[in-house]
Amino acid sequence: MRIDIREVGRQNGSNLPVHLQVPASEILQSYRDFSFPGLLFVSGNLRYEGQGKLRFDGSGQFSWQAPCARCLETVSQEETVRLRLSFRNESQCTSETGSEPAATGEEPETTADIPCYPYTGHIIDLTTALTEAIILALPTKVLCRADCRGLCPHCGQDLNEGPCTCRTEQTGGSQSPFGALNNLL
Numbered sequence: 001m002r003i004d005i006r007e008v009g010r011q012n013g014s015n016l017p018v019h020l021q022v023p024a025s026e027i028l029q030s031y032r033d034f035s036f037p038g039l040l041f042v043s044g045n046l047r048y049e050g051q052g053k054l055r056f057d058g059s060g061q062f063s064w065q066a067p068c069a070r071c072l073e074t075v076s077q078e079e080t081v082r083l084r085l086s087f088r089n090e091s092q093c094t095s096e097t098g099s100e101p102a103a104t105g106e107e108p109e110t111t112a113d114i115p116c117y118p119y120t121g122h123i124i125d126l127t128t129a130l131t132e133a134i135i136l137a138l139p140t141k142v143l144c145r146a147d148c149r150g151l152c153p154h155c156g157q158d159l160n161e162g163p164c165t166c167r168t169e170q171t172g173g174s175q176s177p178f179g180a181l182n183n184l185l
């Protein structure tokens with residue numbers, strides 16, 4: 001996903017409204033168990049801040065699909081991520097990595113938490129920034145619902161659809177002194 005920054009203009013404070021969409025899988029095909037069907041929408045504002053520096057403020061919208069960690073049913077969800085990105089000409093980005101301070105005294109801590117991405121020539125490529133934003137937005141654990149009962153470890157029955165017969169057959173019923181133990185396993 002690329003933007004020609006000549007469209008933004010070269011005056012400080014020039015703006016370019018951005019509305020782009022691509023198949024989300026073009027940005028990120030898959031990640032762990034996640035896949036990304038549908039489109040990724042990016043909208044926001046790109047602003048030229050002088051000295052080859054640009055700032056993007058906006059959001060991205062996409063959907064992911066992944067299996068429930070307990071029952072393996074496919075879960076789909078839509079996400080909206082906030083995008084606050086800074087882009088600098090490649091030469092500036094590399095020359096600054098070693099010595100952060102002094103170079104630009106006018107911008108203090110506010111920009112420190114905004115990731116800076118280098119660009120070459122007059123093309124900004126949002127792909128890396130979007131990939132990172134998408135990955136950060138994904139949940140660490142996917143559940144179809146908070147109280148998903150999962151699959152029976154013995155017969156594979158989806159316990160959300162009802163109890164299986166394993167428990168009564170294998171434990172000898174609730175009378176068995178080991179019945180409670182089996183329930184824990």
Ligand SMILES: [Zn+2]
Nearest residue numbers: 068071144148
């Ligand atoms: Zn589940």
Ligand SMILES: [Zn+2]
Nearest residue numbers: 152155164166
């Ligand atoms: Zn079972």
